[in-house]
Amino acid sequence: MEHTLTKEEIRQEKNLVYKKTNVMTDNILSYCPGCGHGTAHRILAEVIEEMDIQDITIGVDPVGCSVLAYNFFNLDMQQAAHGRAPALATAIKRLFPEKFVFTYQGDGDLAAIGTAETIHACNRGENITIIFINNGIYGMTGGQMAPTTLPGMKSSTSPYGRDVQMMGNPLKITELVAQLPGTCFVTRQAVHTPSTVRRAKRAIRLAFEYQSKNMGLSFIEIVSNCNSGWKMTPRQSNEWMEANMLPFYPLGDIKVPEK
Amino acid sequence: MAKVIGDIVIDIERCKGCEVCIPACPHDVIALAKNVNGKGYHYAETINDKCTGCANCAIVCPDGVITVYRVKI
Ligand SMILES: Cc1ncc(C[n+]2csc(CCOP(=O)(O)OP(=O)(O)O)c2C)c(N)n1
Ligand code: SF4
Ligand code: SF4
Numbered sequence: 143m144e145h146t147l148t149k150e151e152i153r154q155e156k157n158l159v160y161k162k163t164n165v166m167t168d169n170i171l172s173y174c175p176g177c178g179h180g181t182a183h184r185i186l187a188e189v190i191e192e193m194d195i196q197d198i199t200i201g202v203d204p205v206g207c208s209v210l211a212y213n214f215f216n217l218d219m220q221q222a223a224h225g226r227a228p229a230l231a232t233a234i235k236r237l238f239p240e241k242f243v244f245t246y247q248g249d250g251d252l253a254a255i256g257t258a259e260t261i262h263a264c265n266r267g268e269n270i271t272i273i274f275i276n277n278g279i280y281g282m283t284g285g286q287m288a289p290t291t292l293p294g295m296k297s298s299t300s301p302y303g304r305d306v307q308m309m310g311n312p313l314k315i316t317e318l319v320a321q322l323p324g325t326c327f328v329t330r331q332a333v334h335t336p337s338t339v340r341r342a343k344r345a346i347r348l349a350f351e352y353q354s355k356n357m358g359l360s361f362i363e364i365v366s367n368c369n370s371g372w373k374m375t376p377r378q379s380n381e382w383m384e385a386n387m388l389p390f391y392p393l394g395d396i397k398v399p400e401k
Numbered sequence: 402m403a404k405v406i407g408d409i410v411i412d413i414e415r416c417k418g419c420e421v422c423i424p425a426c427p428h429d430v431i432a433l434a435k436n437v438n439g440k441g442y443h444y445a446e447t448i449n450d451k452c453t454g455c456a457n458c459a460i461v462c463p464d465g466v467i468t469v470y471r472v473k474i
């Protein structure tokens with residue numbers, strides 16, 4: 143059915159339903175086209191805007207492709223040494239318990255070099271939120287195998303596919319930290335389709351709400367693509383992720399607070 | 402019956418032509434342009450008037466370049 147409104151009549155402030163949040167800066171993201179890092183940043187920023195906590199939130203960004211995240215969030219940010227974001231966030235939260243503190247980390251950062259910091263911050267039950275981007279690979283340095291690389295998955299250091307006999311098994315660190323008494327909320331999400339984005343955003347919102355109630359550490363894994371490292375187009379990478387990553391890393395809550 | 406109509410504005414100079422918005426749109430409103438932007442990317446553009454302002458495209462866009470409007474008529 144044809145309508146008669148012109149584009150100018152539709153594009154008015156009163157009809158606005160979605161625009162980029164001001165909790166993101168106007169800097170162009172350094173990520174490859176179609177990389178899930180950008181979407182994950184944006185929903186995190188939207189939660190901070192909707193909760194009106196921009197002035198009282200401190201983020202810690204990692205080493206990895208998101209090392210420059212401080213350029214993209216309109217927030218107070220610190221940049222941690224590789225893998226050390228949970229330790230830095232621990233210090234910040236203990237010094238400023240009234241602030242909201244989050245880390246944003248890739249799988250190389252969180253599940254390889256930073257395994258000790260991750261597990262101990264979770265086990266201590268630091269009252270912070272960890273956002274963990276699992277793209278199954280070291281993106282920034284050229285697509286090397288990570289602890290999260292799937293069995294049989296090709297990477298630049300497993301060109302014939304990950305052989306678990308020689309290279310060990312993938313580490314489901316999210317299931318692992320769910321076992322620890324210090325975590326209150328552990329969930330696995332994705333951001334490649336409208337419905338997964340909406341669910342992931344709700345999970346981030348819950349994590350910040352639990353943080354405001356001092357309930358312990360919230361851990362949100364976001365299974366994401368690294369289309370450059372996987373050597374696929376963005377659309378192919380999202381399809382490949384759905385067919386291969388999600389059966390191994392199923393989406394959903396792993397641990398929720400007791401009512 | 403109330404009907405909703407929508408429209409989107411794509412910041413074409415910031416668009417990276419990743420196509421992630423294309424399968425997200427239930428009404429096939431978006432396609433990549435033949436032309437390229439200043440960075441050399443084929444940018445996303447609207448190709449019909451069927452937009453309902455659902456914002457699906459905007460919430461999956463990694464670069465946050467889509468603004469969405471919606472009117473009830
Ligand atoms: C102490 C130290 N060791 C190694 C590196 C090299 N390095 C930089 S990024 C990176 C891995 C990043 O991978 P991931 O955390 O999965 O993030 P992604 O780039 O995929 O988002 C490594 C090993 C470093 N910068 N510092
Ligand atoms: S290398 Fe991979 S993780 Fe890094 S920006 Fe590109 S697609 Fe994203
Ligand atoms: S707002 Fe909805 S209908 Fe309009 S272009 Fe975006 S996805 Fe398509």
Ligand code: SF4
Binds near residue numbers: 176418421444462
């Ligand atoms: S998702 Fe965003 S960046 Fe990618 S093609 Fe669509 S508008 Fe451009």
